[in-house]
Amino acid sequence: MTLRKARAGTTVEDLVRSIADAIISGRWSPGEKLDELSLARRFGVSRTPIREALMQLSAMELVDRRPNRGAVVAELSQKRLGSMFEAMAELEGVCARLAAERMTLSERYAFEAMHLASAQLVRQQAEVEYEGHNTRFHSAIYAGAHSNYLYDIVAATRSRLAPFRSAQFRLPERLTKSYKEHDAIVTAILRGDGKAAEAAARSHVGNVSDASSRLVEAVRSQKAPDEQQA
Amino acid sequence: MTLRKARAGTTVEDLVRSIADAIISGRWSPGEKLDELSLARRFGVSRTPIREALMQLSAMELVDRRPNRGAVVAELSQKRLGSMFEAMAELEGVCARLAAERMTLSERYAFEAMHLASAQLVRQQAEVEYEGHNTRFHSAIYAGAHSNYLYDIVAATRSRLAPFRSAQFRLPERLTKSYKEHDAIVTAILRGDGKAAEAAARSHVGNVSDASSRLVEAVRSQKAPDEQQA
DNA sequence: GATGATTTGTACGTATGTATA
DNA sequence: ATATACATACGTACAAATCAT
Numbered sequence: 001m002t003l004r005k006a007r008a009g010t011t012v013e014d015l016v017r018s019i020a021d022a023i024i025s026g027r028w029s030p031g032e033k034l035d036e037l038s039l040a041r042r043f044g045v046s047r048t049p050i051r052e053a054l055m056q057l058s059a060m061e062l063v064d065r066r067p068n069r070g071a072v073v074a075e076l077s078q079k080r081l082g083s084m085f086e087a088m089a090e091l092e093g094v095c096a097r098l099a100a101e102r103m104t105l106s107e108r109y110a111f112e113a114m115h116l117a118s119a120q121l122v123r124q125q126a127e128v129e130y131e132g133h134n135t136r137f138h139s140a141i142y143a144g145a146h147s148n149y150l151y152d153i154v155a156a157t158r159s160r161l162a163p164f165r166s167a168q169f170r171l172p173e174r175l176t177k178s179y180k181e182h183d184a185i186v187t188a189i190l191r192g193d194g195k196a197a198e199a200a201a202r203s204h205v206g207n208v209s210d211a212s213s214r215l216v217e218a219v220r221s222q223k224a225p226d227e228q229q230a
Numbered sequence: 231m232t233l234r235k236a237r238a239g240t241t242v243e244d245l246v247r248s249i250a251d252a253i254i255s256g257r258w259s260p261g262e263k264l265d266e267l268s269l270a271r272r273f274g275v276s277r278t279p280i281r282e283a284l285m286q287l288s289a290m291e292l293v294d295r296r297p298n299r300g301a302v303v304a305e306l307s308q309k310r311l312g313s314m315f316e317a318m319a320e321l322e323g324v325c326a327r328l329a330a331e332r333m334t335l336s337e338r339y340a341f342e343a344m345h346l347a348s349a350q351l352v353r354q355q356a357e358v359e360y361e362g363h364n365t366r367f368h369s370a371i372y373a374g375a376h377s378n379y380l381y382d383i384v385a386a387t388r389s390r391l392a393p394f395r396s397a398q399f400r401l402p403e404r405l406t407k408s409y410k411e412h413d414a415i416v417t418a419i420l421r422g423d424g425k426a427a428e429a430a431a432r433s434h435v436g437n438v439s440d441a442s443s444r445l446v447e448a449v450r451s452q453k454a455p456d457e458q459q460a
Numbered sequence: 461g462a463t464g465a466t467t468t469g470t471a472c473g474t475a476t477g478t479a480t481a
Numbered sequence: 482a483t484a485t486a487c488a489t490a491c492g493t494a495c496a497a498a499t500c501a502t
Contacts (some may be wrong), residue, residue, distance in 0.1 A: 276493075278493090
């Protein structure tokens with residue numbers, strides 16, 4: 001996993017991307033120590049850019065830096081996680097309402113087409129591909145709201161929640177349910193019914209949140225008690 | 231403005247606070263160069279912590295860092311600014327709705343009391359004090375939503391918009407209008423009417439946004455054309 | 461377009477603070 | 482509790498890139 005410095009950008013940017021990706025994808029777990037020297041050796045750079053990357057990552061709340069005590073992959077308390085899912089539901093609702101009001105015709109066509117195509121994935125129970133579709137589906141809603149700041153907030157929140165959402169499609173019937181919920185959102189948006197779109201999107205995320213917390217719950221209870229977080 | 235290092239925290243934390251404050255308060259203007267060496271001398275530290283602070287500030291979107299070309303105070307395009315105000319209105323609406331549903335009794339009492347007390351400030355046309363009250367008023371709504379992540383997002387957005395809101399109370403009648411708008415929000419929240427609270431809060435921020443853009447507009451048109459941003 | 465001045469990017473050394481025996 | 486080991490915080494040196502002339 002040594003750093004292959006893509007042209008242009010600076011070392012720090014690459015480091016931020018690499019480390020953020022490792023955290024968001026769940027490859028590095030919450031609480032894991034991020035030792036500067038080890039990271040420096042691992043990426044083949046000096047400690048300086050590592051430190052600077054950790055600074056940025058801590059501003060993104062992906063890592064937690066305690067003065068003089070080093071950095072760890074950020075750990076989300078159950079409460080914080082709940083509040084993030086809640087905010088996510090509200091934000092998705094807002095985006096869906098605005099999208100219903102503002103999407104251009106071609107955005108609507110593309111959105112509908114994408115949704116219809118996903119039926120195939122559900123039939124095949126293609127979890128992995130559906131997950132990819134799901135991300136694009138939601139991005140289309142955020143983009144359809146035509147408000148770039150809102151887009152940034154929602155996308156950032158979604159990233160941070162990614163590790164907690166990733167396994168949910170393996171729950172029985174979740175794929176089929178997800179499709180039906182998407183369908184309600186699509187119908188409302190195409191109809192231009194902001195209120196309905198907002199409600200549908202909000203409850204959809206609420207369901208994801210429930211499914212995820214059940215999973216997180218399950219994972220945590222399998223850990224040894226001393227491993228559990230505060 | 232040399233750095234008086236409060237005990238505990240690290241130098242970088244202090245720097246981030248100082249610089250963020252200078253930017254948010256409007257003391258340093260968008261586009262202003264943030265030369266590492268000058269800042270280092272000014273704060274009496276070496277370039278290293280300055281660089282680290284700038285990293286964090288750029289993650290907060292308060293400064294803009296171009297690789298090898300230095301950092302400047304972040305500049306917001308008209309479009310971005312509009313989208314931030316729009317998001318702000320939506321977020322405030324969500325917070326107001328949740329606050330109407332969730333505030334504890336003592337929060338409601340304190341909230342009402344704070345609002346009633348502000349009538350006095352309006353009568354005296356005490357712009358500066360009213361501005362302070364206004365900040366506390368809105369914070370109370372965010373806190374009343376009982377969702378810490380939402381609180382963080384809203385507070386961060388509010389900070390970034392601060393420089394553009396600061397002068398609005400000097401517009402004629404804005405103080406009186408603001409009070410009346412607050413009154414509608416308070417009434418709805420105390421009644422526990424989430425829908426009404428959301429609508430009232432959203433339109434209140436919409437008005438602030440309008441007032442602010444008129445001001446920003448006015449300021450920009452006074453600048454020499456070559457000073458204008460992209 | 462080339463050269464010198466300036467500024468940023470990265471490496472590394474030392475001091476200080478934190479954890480551990 | 483004191484000492485030891487170790488990781489971090491900050492400073493300084495040098496390399497690379499940009500800007501001005």
